[in-house]
Amino acid sequence: MSSSTNRNRTWAVALLTLLVVALAAPAASAQEYYSRRGTSASTEDTTDNTYAEGLAPVAPPARTGEEVVLELGDDFAAVVAAHPAGTHFRIAAGVHRGQSVTPRDGDTFTGDAGAVLDGTVPLRAGDFSRSGGVWVAAGQTAEAFVHNGRFHGSTEDGFERHAANNDLWNGDTRLNHVNSRGEVDSPDEWFFDYERDEVVVGVDPASASLSLSVPWHAFRSEATGVTVQHVTVTRYGSPAQHGAIHAQGHGWTVRHTTVTENHGGGVLIGPFGTLSHSRITANGQIGVTAWYGEGIVVDSNEIAHNRTLQYRLGWEAGGTKFKETTGMVFSNNWVHHNDGTGIWFDIDNRDSVIRSNLAEDNLIGVNIEISYGAEISDNTIRDNGAEGYGDIGAGIWVSNSSNVEIHHNEIADNRLDILATHYERGAGAHGRYETHGLDVHHNHIRITGEKPTGLRVYTGEDHFYTERGNTFRDNTYDLSEAGTTFWWQGDRSWDQWQALGFDVNGSFAAAGNGSTGVRTPYAPVGYGHAA
Structure with a gap:
């Protein structure tokens, strides 16, 4: 544990970095929005920004006493379990893969600028062997969520395997999970054979960057008074109707987070909970649920941009x-x-x-x-x-x-x-x-x-x-x-x-004799931290 002086100096640098990133890097879609509305995204825009004040970034809360730093390579679950309830955990900058935490009453998790929880684990070319026109990785023991004997969630016809909550990524592209081994016949398709513990792909792994969503949740528990803030949570294998941040307990606060590209739900918020100042995007089934x-x-x-998988609209x-x-x-x-x-x-x-x-x-x-x-x-x-x-x-x-x-x-x-x-x-x-x-x-x-x-x-x-x-x-x-x-x-x-x-x-x-008087709803500020 560093000294108080070094810790304060480190935190000051991290805070300054966070504020610079948040203020200097507007959301890409914000400029598109302003362009469509025919207004300016500059500081000279005088449109009634009713929504803007509430979206402005704020500094993380003041710290008292010691904190526990979750570093790259740490086993987050083990570190959290080794400290008492009500501990303040700081998540160091960097991409932390495959971590899943069970918070206790009053725990707080605050990310440094650039802190990302990524639910994927890499699959390397050496994990695969060629089998005809496909490549097969054996020994893949990740479990899918099963409810009443089937993968959970109603999908559009022909996309039943989209309900299986493990996703395979090639770089930044989610591959299409087809319904059988025999249907894998193009580089953008794959199949998880859960009975054989095998992943089957149609792309040569030597020329790809493959990673598999394994843990279901970044944070999940029934604890009360938990805070999660200033962190990106991405590509977890959250089942349908579950959140990658799954706040089942009373009084959770989730703020200044980016929750994106998870399989099922992005955030589930429980009784007396608050979700604020966050960006919830491109999740497979739903963005936010309660x-x-x-x-x-x-x-x-x-x-925005949620339902990237073929879950049934009416369900x-x-x-x-x-x-x-x-x-x-x-x-x-x-x-x-x-x-x-x-x-x-x-x-x-x-x-x-x-x-x-x-x-x-x-x-x-x-x-x-x-x-x-x-x-x-x-x-x-x-x-x-x-x-x-x-x-x-x-x-x-x-x-x-x-x-x-x-x-x-x-x-x-x-x-x-x-x-x-x-x-x-x-x-x-x-x-x-x-x-x-x-x-x-x-x-x-x-x-x-x-x-x-x-x-x-x-x-x-x-x-x-x-x-x-x-x-x-x-x-x-x-x-x-x-x-x-x-x-x-x-x-x-x-x-x-x-x-x-x-x-x-x-x-x-x-029409033309009146105006809808639409207000500019969005200020170009950052949420969470980009990977």
């Missing part, structure tokens, strides 16, 4: 999904380009708050499904929508959920803008799943999509149109083309819509 918790906060994160895939939460707050996040739902509250969530986010270029922007009570306010929701998915593809979709209030949002250019649906979905923990008490008011909506905004009832229970408290009021609409705009027991024009009693104090105009 189960069975109250008091969860997800604030000021970038959640669970995309940016986020939250189940059985109470009073969860999802705020100030940039949720974009997820190949699935961006913000998804599904199954028995209560009193959810979705506030001040930007959701753009997802297959669905926001989905409240079979849940009870939500407030969706002050968001910008634009350019979302999947072609060919029926009612799926809305900016905001309320499906069999009660007492949802949608207000003061900027909503533009989605395939469908605000759609509520009522099917027969049975009952949950707090009563029948049904669409009632929907209150949509004071939103600014630019309609360019192919289908109308409104309510669709599929059960024949027409009283949901007239007697269950579902209403639109005081909204402002811009319309790109003449034609049907609303759905309420059939197609409705603006005049017919108002005759039903909706938006009688609202306004309706051709």
Whole structure:
């Protein structure tokens, strides 16, 4: 252990390096965003940066007492187990491969600038032998997560092996895990034969840089009060519905992290936990998830480009999904380009708050499904929508959920803008799943999509149109083309819509007569540390 003077000097240098890296290296996609918006990413940009302050990098917390440094080559699990709960661990700069930690109550893990936890282990050319047109590495004993006798997770047809949570990488490219040995017939394909403990590849290992995702989690435990910060977590073999950071216990804080390219989920956050100021990108199944918790906060994160594997959209895939939460707050996040739902509250969530986010270029922007009570306010929701998915593809979709209030949002250019649906979905923990008490008011909506905004009832229970408290009021609409705009027991024009009693104090105009007033949501600052 170094002296206090040397330790403080080392920490000061690391902190200065972190701040320089964070301020000097904006996210690559931020400049693209500013370019698309026609605004400047320079310091002279005077656009209302409502989201920017919350995303600014901060210094790691002040240190008191001794700390334990996790160095390159250390066995993290053994070092952590050798110290008492509540220890502050500092992760040294560099790429730490194959580490998996079980935190205890009150443990803190803080990365130096450049600290990366990488869940892969190298496979060397000498591990392989030629067998016909493929190469085979024997003695590969990594285990996949199996649930009810099968790999966990529902996949699109033909991609069943994507549910096996070990990934093979060639440099920065994830290879396609095919369903049998015989299907490996190109350099970008591979197969893990778990029965024979063999990895089969179609690329010559001598000309490749192969590595296999082995551990499932970088951090996982049911401990309380754990903090993980200022570190990159990448390429872990997290199963579907699990996080590479798997915060099962109460009161975890995960902040200033980059969690990217893990197999299943990026981050699972538990009761009274907080995920903030982090970048969650390019994970195979989902970016962020939470189960069975109250008091969860997800604030000021970038959640983007998740669902890089072929998990089934309707099962669970995309940016986020939250189940059985109470009073969860999802705020100030940039949720974009997820190949699935961006913000998804599904199954028995209560009193959810979705506030001040930007959701753009997802297959669905926001989905409240079979849940009870939500407030969706002050968001910008634009350019979302999947072609060919029926009612799926809305900016905001309320499906069999009660007492949802949608207000003061900027909503533009989605395939469908605000759609509520009522099917027969049975009952949950707090009563029948049904669409009632929907209150949509004071939103600014630019309609360019192919289908109308409104309510669709599929059960024949027409009283949901007239007697269950579902209403639109005081909204402002811009319309790109003449034609049907609303759905309420059939197609409705603006005049017919108002005759039903909706938006009688609202306004309706051709597009171009108004502006969505979209705010710049993202400040070009760093999260975690790049490898």
